[in-house]
Amino acid sequence: KALDDKGKHHHVKQAQHHKGHGVDPDEKVFFESITKAIRPASEVLVMGHGSGKSNTSHNFVSYLREKHQDVAKKIVAELNSDIERMSENEVLAQARNWFDAHHKTGL
Incomplete structure (x- = not known):
C-alpha cells in the first residue's frame, strides 16, 4: 500500500505485462x-506483502540496491505482513514493535 497526499492507503498494482526485464516505467x-x-x-x-x-x-528493495545504494544501506529489515487487512494504526504498531525489539539508533 502507498499513502496519497491525504494519508489514505492505496494498493500498488504490479503491471500484468511485466516480464522481469527491469522495472516497469510506472513502478x-x-x-x-x-x-x-x-x-x-x-x-x-x-x-509489504506478496511473493514472487x-x-x-x-x-x-532490489531497485534500491541497484540504483540507490546509499538508501538501500539504511534498510534495517523487510517485513512480510498482511497489510491489505491492516489499518494504518496496525501497520504503525507493527513497525513500532519491530523497532522496540531491534532498536539501533536510539530514535
Missing part, C-alpha cells in the same frame, strides 16, 4: 518518489 516513478521521501531517514523498515514478481516491497 520506477513510484519507487523514485518513495526513495526521495525516505532518503533523509537514518533507518528504514520496509513492510508481485512482491512490490521486495522489488523496491
Whole structure:
C-alpha cells in the first residue's frame, strides 16, 4: 500500500505485462518518489506483502540496491505482513514493535 497526499492507503498494482526485464516505467516513478521521501531517514523498515514478481516491497528493495545504494544501506529489515487487512494504526504498531525489539539508533 502507498499513502496519497491525504494519508489514505492505496494498493500498488504490479503491471500484468511485466516480464522481469527491469522495472516497469510506472513502478520506477513510484519507487523514485518513495526513495526521495525516505532518503533523509537514518533507518528504514520496509513492510509489504506478496511473493514472487508481485512482491512490490521486495522489488523496491532490489531497485534500491541497484540504483540507490546509499538508501538501500539504511534498510534495517523487510517485513512480510498482511497489510491489505491492516489499518494504518496496525501497520504503525507493527513497525513500532519491530523497532522496540531491534532498536539501533536510539530514535
